[in-house]
Amino acid sequence: MKNHHAAHPADFGTVLGEAPGGVAVRSSNYDSIADEDMPARDWFHSTIDGVYMGYKWQCVELARRWMYANHGYVFEDVAMAYDIFRIREVVRPATGERLPLHSFRNGAKRPPEPGALMIWNEGGEFEVTGHVAVVTEVGADHVRVVEQNVEDAVWPDGRPWSRELPMRKRDGGYTVDCTYDDGEIIGWVIQTGDPTHAEVELDDNPALFEIHRHALAPAPAAKASWLDPEDPIQANYIELMKGENLSKDPADMSAYYTVSATALREIRRATNELHRMFMHATNQVMKDDALLARFNLPPALWPRIRRSWNNRRNEMITGRMDFSMRPDGLKLYEYNADSASCYMEAGFLLGRWAEAFGCNAGRDPAAGLHDALVDAWTETEIDGVLHIMLDDDLEETYHALYMREAIEKAGIRTHMIQGLDGLQWGEDGEVLDAEGTPIRWVWKTWAWETALDEIREDLAEDEENLRLHRTIDRATQPPRLVDVLLREDVMVFEPLWALVTSNKAILPIVREMFPSSRFLLNTGYELTDELRASGYAAKPIVGRCGANVSLYNRKEDLVAATDGRFEERDTIYQELFRLPQVEGRNAQLQAFTVDGAFAGVGIRVDPSLIITTDSDLLPLRVVTDGEFLRR
Template sequence: MIPSIIRKSSVIFIRTYTKYISFRKHPKLFYSRNSTSTSIMLKSARQVVPFNKVQGVASTNVHAYSNGDDDFFSVERHYLHGIFMGFKWQCVEFARRWLLMRKSCIFQPVGHAADMWHDLKFVERVTDGKKFPLKLFPNGSSHKPKRDSLLIYSRSTELPFGHVAVICDIVPNFIRIAEQNFIYHSWSDNYAREIPIVIKDNCYFLEDEDEICGWIEIEDNDELQPLDETKLDSILKKYQEAKPIGTLKRCSITDKTFHSMNNWLNKDDPAEKYFMDLFGANLIRADTDTLPYYKVDQDLTLSIGSTSNELHEMFMDATNYVIQNDDILKNFCIPEIFWPKIRESWLHERDLAMTGRFDLAFDGQQLKTFEYNADSASALFEMAIIQEKWAQAVKLNHTFMSSFQLHRLLVKSWKKICSNLNINYVHLLIDNDKDEILTALYMQNVLKNANIESKLCILFNNLYWKDSKIIDNDGNEVKLIWKTWMWETIFSDYLQAEQNGNLNRKINNEHPRLCEIVLNDHIKVIEPLWKVIPSNKAILPILWSMFPNHPHLLCTEWTLTDNLKQRGYVKKPIVGRCGHNVTLFNASGDSVLDETQGKFIDRNIIYQELFLLPKYEDYYAIIGSWIVHGLFAGFGIREDKKLITDAESPVTACSVVWK
C-alpha cells in the first residue's frame, strides 16, 4: 500500500489506499453563454494548462494559476508581500490573494474551503487592521448575488472539502466567477466560467453541477480599495511572517518483536524479490541493531518542496545559459562533436525529462544543495516503495512517508510522455549492475501501472540490427528507451567506435553498440541528452555566478580562492557518481576531514564551500529530493557515519508528521 494525497480545492486529504482513487470520474462540465442559449462544454475539449502556468486574469490584475489536475499537491506555500496566501495553487489561495490585491484585506486561516461558510465572520484590512463584517446569503436567497462576493460550495463526493470562487461579474441570467483548482483550461476573459441564475418565487438560485452553500458579501465593500503595491511599507507587520524552516529528528523503533520479521516484502514482485536477494528479508539493517527512521514536520516538508522547485528552475536557467555560450560549454569537457545534438535535444526534448534528485543538506536552519543528480535514478525504489513497506511492517505511527507522491507521479509522467510520443513500448537499457537492475525492475512496475509494455535489456545482448533499425529478440523495434548509462560513457563509446572504424555498420543480426542505440536519431531517450549539462558539476560555478549568495546555493568556484580556504571547502570532479573522488578540507584548508577514491580522478575539478552537517546519533543525513517531470515529487534520506555519502549509504525511512 502506497500513501496517496487525495485533494480537491483548498486543502489536502491524506490517506492510504491500495490504489489511488480519483474523485472525478467524468470530465468536468462548465458553462459558456452565447447570444441565444447556454452551451455545455466538456473540460476535456480544451487543452489543460500545465501546473504553475497562468489560466487567466481576473479583476484586472489577479492571476489564476493552474494546479494541472485534480490529484496533484505542490507541497509549496505561497507568500505575497510577506503574507501567507495558501498552498499553490489551491482555491483558497486564490480567494485570499484576490481579497488582498483587490480589497487590501485577508481572512483568517480556515481548515477547508467549505468551512468558510460557517467560520468566517470578517475580513481584516492589512494596512490598518480594521475588520469588515461578512454577510452570508444561502443559495435560494431573496438577495441577488453581487460582484466581489465569495461563492462557497458544499462538501460532496466530488468536492470533499468544498470549493471557493470569486463572483467577478453579474450579467443577465448569469454570474461570472474566477477560481483556481476546479477546471484547468485557459480563459481569455476576466472570468473562468458562467453559472446560470434561476429566479423562483423571487429568490435567486445559482445552478451548478456541484452544490452551492451560498455567497458571502463584505459589509461596507465600497470603502475598500485595491492594495497599493507602491506603498508596501503600509502593510502591518503582524500580517507578515517568515517562512518556517521545520525540524528533522532521528528516531528508533524500540519494539524488538519487529526485528526478525521476514514477510514484509512481496516475493512475487520482481523488484521486491531482488531487493531481498541483495539485502536480506529482515527489517533490521546490517549496520545497526536498531530500527532507525527520521521524522520531519510539515514545515520542513514544505520547505524541501519549495526549495526543490526553485532550484530546478534555477538549474534550467543555467542549463539554457550554458547551451547558448560556447566559451562556457567548454568548461563541461564534452567533446564538441556532441554540442549540436545537445542543443537540438534542449530545443525539442525538454518534456522527455523524467527524474532528477537534489542532494540537499539541512543543518537545522538552512537548506543547501550540494548538487543535482539530474541523470540518475539511484535509490528511487527504496524511497518510493521500500520505506512505506517498512513503515507498515513496523506499524509506524505517521501521517505519510516522505516520498508520498513519487510513485503516482512517475506513473502519471510515463503516461503523458508515451501519449505525446504515441509510443506504448519502452526498452530499459542498463548495465549488469545490481543497483541498476533493482531500479530497472521497479521502473518496469511503474510502466506496468501506466499500462505501458516494457523490456529489460541488460548490456543490450538481446538487441539486434535489422534493416537499419534496432529490434529486440521479440521483434519489437526500439523507439523509446529509459537508460541508467552515464552520457559520458556513451560519448566515450562513440569516440572509440569512430576511431576504430566500427561505427554505424548496421549489419543485420549483429548487436548494436551502446552509442548506436542512445545517439540514434530514430530513438527517443529518457533521460534526454541535454541532461548531461545540469548533471555535470561544472554547472555549480555557473549557478553561483548567476545567483550569487542565493540562500540555497553554496559558493562554488573553478579555482581555490582564499575565501574558500578560510571557510573550508570540498573538492569535486565535474563528472562523477556515488561520491567518488571527493575530498573535504577543514577551515584554513590544511586538514582533510574525509575523502573517497574512485574512477574519476582524471576529471576537471570544482571547489565548493564546506557545509558541515549536524550529527544525529552518530549519523549524518543527506536529503534526496526528487523532481519528476519538472516538479517536486517527494524526498528520502540517506545516512552514514562518514561525512561523504555514497552508494553504500543506507536509505532510511522518513515519516512526515502533518498537523
C-alpha cells in the same frame, strides 16, 4: 497549474483582452499548440527590449510584462509565482535603479490598490506554482484583476478585466476571497516606500529543521520475514542485501527518522523552485558555447544536445535532489537529473517495512511516488514499445522492475534488455531487440556519461564518426550502447539534455542566476578566498555516488575524501555546509522529482561525512510540528 478552461478556450496566444497601459492578456491554452508551430523551447520565452519577461503565456509573464510596460521596472525572475510575496525590491533594467517592494498579508490594514500584484499560495487550484494577477480596479466590496493561465476565455465586449474577487473589511483589515474554493490568496505586493502594515516575516522555529532518530518498541525479531521472495523486485533486493535487511547494522531494523511538517513543506518548496531554476540555467547553457564548454562534453555532440533540449516532447521523468537540512538552513548539494536511483526503496520498500512492523508515527513522505510515476508515464503518450535498458546489476534490476510496474500501469508495453546481448541491426542502421522489435523508445538505468565514455574511448572527437550509422561495420560488429541511445529517431528517458542539468558544472551558473535563493550554496569554477573562508567541497563535475569528493575546513585541512574513477575530471568548488549528525550518523535528505515536480522525500545516513552509493537508506516519517517538538 490546473486551468478552468472555458467551454471553448481560445487558442494559445489569442488576445483575451487588454490590461491598463495597452498590455495584451493572452491565452495559455497549450493543448491547442501543434508541435510544428512552436517546436523549440525558446519560442516560449517572452522578451521585451532584451529583458526576459517569462514563459508564454503564464501568470508571472503577464505580471512582469505589465510592470515593465507601465513603470519600466520588473521583479527578479522567480521559479514559482508564490515567491513574489517574498521579494523586497524591483529593478529598472535600463538604469539598474532599485525600488522597494512591500508585501501585505491577506487581511492587512492596507488594502490592495490598482497596480498591486495579488499572490496565491501553492495548492488546490494553483497547485505547485501558486499564482499572480495584476489588480486593476478596487471597489468597496470587490477587486478586479487581469491574469493569464486561468480561464483562457476572451473577455466580453467592453470588459477590461479577467476576474472579479470579493473583498470584505473586518476588524480594520481587508480580506480578498478567491472565486475558486481551493484557491488561497496569500496577499498583495505593492511598489511603495511606505512599509506601514506590511508583512514582517517571522522565521520558523529552527528546531523544526532538525532530524530525529527513533526506535520501534518492541524491536522486530532478528530473523523477521517481511519481504516476498517470490516477487522479482523484492527478491533482487534480498539478494543484494544478503537477507531481509535495511543495512549491515541489525539495530537499523527497528530505527526510523522523523522530520516536521514544516520541514517537509520547505523541502517541497525548495525542490519545486530549484527544478525551475535548473531549467532556466540549462536553457542559458544551451545558448552559450562558452558555458557549454565548461561541461566537458564532446563538441561534436553539442548540436544533438541542443536538438534534444529543443524537442518539447523530450522531458525528464525522474530526478533526485540531495539536501543538507539543519536548523540554520536547507541547502542543495546537487541535482541528479539523469538516472536517479532510490525510487524503489523510498516508494515501496520502506513503506512495506512500516506496514510490516507497525510503524504508525506520522506518515510516509514518499507514499505517492509510484502514483506520480504512473501519471508521468501516461503523459508521455508513447505509442509503441518502451525498451528498458539496464546492466546485469542487482540494484539496477530492482529499480528497473519497479519502474516497469509504473510504466505498464500507464498502459505502455515494455521489453527489458539486460546488457547488450541480442541487439541486432535492422534497416538503415535501426537497432532491433532480440525479438526483432525496433528500438524507438528507451528508459535506461545507465547514466548518459556511460555512453559518453564509449564515445570518448572509441570515437574521440571525429564529427564524421559521430554519424553513428557510419561508425562501424554492421556486417561484423553488433550494436553498441551509443548506437541505440544516440540514434536520431530514438526517444530516450532521461533525455540527452539531462547531461547538462545533471552535470555539477551547472551549479555555479544556477547560483549566479539566482543569487538570492536561500537554498543554494556559494559555488564556483575557481577556488576563491570567500570559499576558503567558509570551508569548501571539491567535486568532479561528472562524479557520481559521492565519488572523488574532498571536504576542506576553514583552515583548508582535508577532513573527508572519497576515491573513485572521476579524479581526472574538471572540478567545481562548493561552500562547505556539513550534513547534520543524528546520533552519530550524518543524514542527507533526498527529494524525488517526477515530471519536474516534488514527489516524495527519503533519507540516507552514514557515519562518513560524505554520502555514497553504499550509504544506508532508512525509513523516514513526517509528523506534525507539535509532535515533533515534543519528542
